Amino acid sequence: MNDQELQTLVEKISQESFAKPFKHRAYFNSRLRTTGGRYHVASHDIDINPKMLTEHSMEILVGVIKHELCHYHLHLAGYSGKHNTLAFKRLLKTVGGSRFAPAPVDKRPFKYVCTHCGQTYRRKRRIDTHKYVCGKCRGKLKLDTGDD
Ligand SMILES: [Zn+2]
Numbered sequence: 412m413n414d415q416e417l418q419t420l421v422e423k424i425s426q427e428s429f430a431k432p433f434k435h436r437a438y439f440n441s442r443l444r445t446t447g448g449r450y451h452v453a454s455h456d457i458d459i460n461p462k463m464l465t466e467h468s469m470e471i472l473v474g475v476i477k478h479e480l481c482h483y484h485l486h487l488a489g490y491s492g493k494h495n496t497l498a499f500k501r502l503l504k505t506v507g508g509s510r511f512a513p514a515p516v517d518k519r520p521f522k523y524v525c526t527h528c529g530q531t532y533r534r535k536r537r538i539d540t541h542k543y544v545c546g547k548c549r550g551k552l553k554l555d556t557g558d559d
């Protein structure tokens with residue numbers, strides 16, 4: 412999806428879920444790391460973390476767009492649009508926006524699970540399970556080959 416397609420999607424969601432037009436710019440910003448998107452109070456633009464789509468899904472992306480559109484429409488209607496306001500919480504619930512951006516996907520390929528307490532660990536490399544034990548309970552670790 413490119414910026415123009417994102418723009419079209421945001422305009423569509425704005426009409427369908429908020430019954431109001433989105434008249435500013437929406438674009439991807441790959442520098443965003445911990446947030447799924449941002450609403451800019453000064454310019455009224457919305458930027459979106461491309462990982463919402465590349466590492467997550469269309470459903471997650473739409474949830475993040477709805478979240479940012481709540482800030483947008485409340486702000487333009489004269490509200491503060493901050494997360495802790497009743498107006499924000501109500502509107503977010505009404506349109507089904509996401510409350511938080513999903514956590515970044517952990518790319519470390521090796522997952523170990525403690526056979527005693529179930530604690531999981533992620534590592535970039537294989538570890539020697541005869542040498543290393545669970546940091547929580549000192550139980551034996553085993554490589555977990557299942558999907559997350
Ligand atoms: Zn927000």
Ligand SMILES: [Zn+2]
Nearest residue numbers: 525528545548
């Ligand atoms: Zn353990």
